[in-house]
Amino acid sequence: MRHLLFASALLFASPVLADAAGDRWMSHVKVLADDNMEGRLTGTPGHERAAAYVANEFRKLGLKPAGTDGFLQPVPLMEQSLDLAASRVALDGRALTLGEQMLPGTRVQQLKGPFDAGLVFIGSGLHLPESGHDDFAGMDLKGKIVVVLAGGPKRLSGALKSHARTAEFWPAMQRAGAIGVINVANPNQMDVPWARQKLFAGTPGMRLADPALNDARQPFFSATFSPADAELLFAKSGHSFADMVKLADVGETLPRFDLNQRLSGTIVAGERQFSSPNVVGLLPGKSRALKGEYVVLSAHLDHVGVDKPVNGDSIYNGAMDNASGIASMIESARAVARKNPKRSILLVAVTGEERGLLGSRYFANRPTVPADGIVANINMDMYLPLWPFTHVTALGAEESGLGLVSARVARDMGLLQVPDEAPERNLFVRSDQYSFVRTGVPALALKFAASTPEQQAIQKDWLTNRYHAPSDDLSQPIEPAHAVAFNKYLVNLITTVANLPERPTWNEESFFKRFAPKAATGAAVSGR
Template sequence: MRHLLLASILLLSAPALADTAGDRWFSHVKVLADDNMEGRLTGTPGYDRAAAYVAEQFAKLGLQPAGTDGYLQSVALTEQTLNLPASKLALDGAPLQLGEQVLPGNRVPQMKGPFDAELVFIGSGLHLPEAGHDDFAGIDLKGKIAVVLASGPARISGALKSHARSAELWPAMQRAGAIGLLNIANPNQMDVPWARQKLFANTPGMRLSDPALNDAKQPFFTGSFSPAEAGMLFAKSGHSFADMVKLADAGAELPRFPLNRRLAGEIAAVDRQLTSPNVVGLLPGRDRKLKSEYVVLTAHLDHLGVGQPVNGDAIYNGAMDNASGIASMIETGRALKAKKPKRSVLLVAVTAEERGLLGSRYFANRPTVPADAIVANINMDMYLPLWPFTHVTALGAEESSLGLVSARAAREVGATQVPDEAPERNLFVRSDQYSFVRTGVPALALKFASSNPEQQAIQKDWLTNRYHAPSDDLSQPINPAYAVTFNRYLERLILSVADQPERPRWNEESFFKRFAKAPPAAQ
């Protein structure tokens, strides 16, 4: 109640212009997070209604259609639905409870038919020989199932560890001849409690239908094991799960060893094909030469749909995740149109972020403009305007020249840019800017940063109780005034990138510089 009262006071004292801007921003959030959008699940009528709304807003702004069908770019997807009653798992012959102790994965194609394999603990599961760390080196995984604890040495940057868990993992698994992967979350670093993760056990997963765009080129057994019961996996290894967690919390390198246990079973799954659109609008640049280059602003439009009820509510509205980002995209598009940037700006509302960054990966690899003309990506995902905008984290700021541009834009609105305070949450690879990074495009993802214990408590409470829950709805203390300040920062950031003479560049020491493409030759 105190936060609601504070929000009301700030809104009443805000200048009239900001109040109007806040009303516009919140009007989009209200439409997209309304129950009639049914949680905007990719591939559903609710998502399609949301996409139509965004396309309508782009048209009202006067943005040019830049999809493959007007404002829309259709993305072909393969949906995988697990049949848990028809599936089974056993540890050394003792049955495991699917949906309780183990949650089978649904994004990578599940292995067809029965399996029976040794379990091998490979620490953090990071393949980073360039950083002097490779959990796959010198260990026999052929025909076996790798077990990993989400962690990594403190000496390696959060961004690099996150990259290894994403892009490097499945090729390393394939080279090693492993048949499966069992993940264990660090119980001290979980965004979503296991009790709520279990609610999604029967939710379908997705992958891109074009196999060239997927990291896993073959089926695997995949699953997550309950951290509260993970001790049983280590019971015959001479090590304890509790000791592994202590090492992980200390940022130490984890040992690797056989668990001397076997996992057997079969996961039943069915695939179906569907399509879902990205929504793409173009604001042409005003400079004769630079208008042929593009700054891409992204935010994901999808959320989790209708699922298992929590406190009687089954609609996962996704107000903060990520109706807020789409609302900021629309309002920033309005501001930029009045400023007429030199480079062109693409506004891309992407689908299937919640299913593995699929819409953004498709657009980054199959863009509707020349790929080598995309100079930067700025992404918003669940930036959380729940306290005043005084500090911002720009994920990826240490990797490219965009970091300095962002810090300057923050100062212009009275804010300070700070590093990621929780790199082990893997945020660098958990949202859509990462799809552009992997194609060589410098990119940032923007978040409100907490600056005091009260704000940290608000963030922790939100992640524990509202993140990926039906309570991320319109009843929470959303403050449009905070979002308006963020939007002013976002506008300045994009305008600076669009107007500077030189393209953004990767920093010399950045690992991700290796993905950079040479710019097109001057005409």
């Protein structure tokens, strides 16, 4: 406790400076979360205005343009819009209410034309044969639609299970010959209540225009099913949805079985191609030997736009998600520039995160600097400065030497780094650091850790009532001093990583080490 009090005294030794830093941070949040940004949906004029603002802030800081068009890197995208009124889906001949019982997916290209397929429950849908678990093995799925419930064996890390549900899932579906998937929402693991999820039923989805950059390389039927109605899917199987949820909640391996029902119907969809920019700024390193290596600081600029109103408000401003992260990116760049780091710092405000990590995936695979020069990624997404900053969670800390570095930086500031308290939320793969992980770059995503019951209650209330809701706006209680404390930690972490004598590497036991180029696999960075 003495360390924490001492650190707090250091962080705020000059109230005037702290207040000025808080005012600057808050000024960016106010601009980006203002109603005139219209929720910053990817591909809209509101997002274009936000990108122009960030580019101008980078320019004022003296950063060098590092996009393909000045500070901008246009990302080619494909948008898919569903016509729910013209679409039809039936379970064993019984019509389902689209937008109520079932929400058809929009990120993966939907099947064109009518379908009629048997349903098979394949547990958690994890394809991890190298880790001794494969829900696809031994199942006849050709021409079938699979039904999955998030979960998996407790012995598998949350990061690994999350990876299997994304990068590994669609290729496994294609190899098995399945034509679609129904994700059944677990009522005990939902950040956004079903009542709010339904509001987005008609919202267009997006994917990268280059098919080679998408996990799903062919059309599939995809949908999410209401937990309140999920027993309908299991009614003829001899099993119950409630029993599957109980097993999933305690980390048991879920059984696999035929559901003895068929799903039929037609989903009507239209598509258009467009582009939306990442914003990229460069702070050149000061070391002749290391300036050709880059530490990427990323945060997503987009949010979910204007949609169905909640309590009369239809603008989803995204103040915490993620104007806060962009504001910290800008202010951290201001401070890091004064420290003359040895490696170069690349600031990337990405588009399309809310539509599937699209901008970061595009940048990680089509970087505007030499790919082999990118040594680390530090990402901020909705880090939630809602209480005093004493504990930090660095998602991915267990996977690479960056975890030891971030823990050391925290310790030196009187902070405590703690593990992810809710790995079942899949946060490791739900934000932009995952795009860099998949190209072999060690990465961390930083969060305020809720270390007391009161803080946990604040976090739960925020996720339930403000996450992806219009109430994530400027009227909520925002304390810039908490963000200033976080920014000081962030600046120290960025500078420390940029000044390491050797580039960070994956830990030997990390599953994700397989993505690293051979030249980048060596001894892990020491945290001493």
